[in-house]
Amino acid sequence: MALDKDKIKESLTEADIKLILADLGSDLKLADKMIFQTVCHHGSKHKLHYYDDTKQFHCYTDCGENLDVYELTVRAKKHQGIELTFPEAVKYIASLTGKYYSADTALDKVNSHLISDWEFINRYKKKKQINKELKVIHNRNVFQLFSPYGHISWLNEGISHETMRKFNISYYLRDDRIVIPHYDIDNNLVGIRGRAMRKEDVESGRKYMPLLVGKTQYNHQTMLNLYGLHKTKDAIKRLKKIALFESEKSVLMCEDFYGEDNFSAAICGSTLSRFHVQIILSLEVEEVFLCMDKMFHDPDSKEAEIYAKKIMKFANMLSPYCTVYVLWDDFGWIDYREAPCDRGRKVLEDLMKAKYEVKTLNEGAIV
Template identity: 25%
Template sequence: MSDSLKQLKEKIYDEGTIGQLLDELGCTDVRINSGRTGDDLVTARLPGSSNPRGAQIYLSENLHTELVGEGISGDIYSLVGFILYNCISFDDVRSNLFQIKTYICNALGYEHTGNDFTKEKQKTDWNWWLRDIQKKRPKEYEITENIVLSQDILREFVPYGWEGWYQEGIDVLTQRDFGIGYHIPTDRVSIPIHNSRGELIGVKGRYVGSNKEIKENKKYSYIYSCSKSIEIFNMHRALPYIKKQKKVYVFEGAKSVMTMWAWGIKNAVSIEGDRLSPVQSKLLKELGIDIDLVFSWDKGKDEDFVNNQLRQIKGRRVFYLYDNTDRFKDKMSPVDRGREVFEDLETNDKHIYSI
């Protein structure tokens, strides 16, 4: 483990901020359980759980953590990774460490430069009466950037749209706007990924070959990889329409965004997954206080999940679409049954999020 990650755990332990972090994560029933030396621990109920001791964090500099019933044994990074990014293995946590560390520092108001954290022990908090005010102040995230790729790599892809999406309502002009192509070596429809400035940073592929195992387990993968959690798909195209409409629709996947574009609704973006990262939250907030954020998750997410994701966004008008009448089957996008059903969903089942 890097020095900065170790120092961050030590800082949490030294300053006794584990309770504050659990509160920020939406955990409840936080308790300190004292026992024999070395056995003191903090227990808490995980969001959406019925077990009041589902999270158990041992009070030592390592902050060893057990998530009872989830089969997860690790440290505080495992806890944050599980709640925010559905991390269930060490590799999952490792691949999300930047986002996990960023979230913790933001949640606890820790300032740091590079990998350095202050080593000071906890002091008397003479400004305790300011804490509620300080928690309402805007917090900043570190943001790294994906490497910008040469446009020349797009020559590797046949520049035609895919008939399968055309049959599903994504017309040829829309597919051309999004640069949809075909990658012959991998039998994948290609989707260029750009950053908010419109620079090419990756290429995602949708498998359309005949291998059943790939279709079931690896339908989408990156031909040219990038970190999706620090980008918002289609932001560079959608921005002028977002500013004009004073509203942005936020979906899980690129296909939903392209479907909306084909309908003439061009103020839509995607977070390329179901978990909103801290950096994506920051990018959405930077659109301005006059922009309504309308989140549109696929069917199957319960309201606890939705609330846990949206609690990262404060000081904005935030809405979410939630299907209460079984318009959709599990895992269906809100656009999968056509524009009329989507408009009915927005008219009758759009809810405002309140903290």
């Protein structure tokens, strides 16, 4: 269930505020005047005033700021040695006061027609299995044409030299593209993609393309493969979970975030195929995290609702077999077209903590 932070805050009575401040460790000797000890910066003075008409606190000492109850909670908990995210602060206030008001996000509004486990499985089995195999590229001499050093733009985004070497990332000066080799789960080279660095290539829709060297195009069907599994499959099997991103860059970022615990892979596009699903199920995972790029500006817009329908279709392909979570940005932590990891590890983990669980029909709706 998504909580409506505004409804919860507006519903708080003075008695609720006193309860919250007491739980945060404030001395309540002036509480009848709605004046509290300055827990916002771990102070001892009673200079923290609460104004019910604005639902705001004001600290008249070190902070000198207006704070709402959620920001106050985050700061007070931090001084207690507890790192609390904004969504966790909302849940804390709701739990403490019993003020649970749900918010209808785009994911909640989508009538996704979730189906039961058996109905989905029967439908899935009725489809004729198509045997498709990726062609292996045996001649790897082409790598001699590339610079073995990573591009400065990716270094600036936090992808280390070590990670780029591990995934064999290089650079093709002639075409001005970052070279991204693709391997199957058994470490066979199956394709090479290039990330364009020229502005005109990016603006013309050729940002990610199969690499063309001379007359040879190193293309492959991305729908048949998940990028990064040749390096992350051990962590995925050990942890029994997989985080699915859209681009290769996200997998590389997660490698620097988590190292041997990197359980990510990329679909290399914006479509989850049934071949991807087969690969995921073969890994015997118990949890899947859909970490798709943010393709909406306003979380309450029609644009967001349309995108939510697409994400729910992906979720429904997996939910009969494992627990599926969707990372959905209700708080404006990332920008339009950004991936959940683009703003760093902390934002990614905040989104993980605020994730939505998708359940099949016999279990209930989104929670």
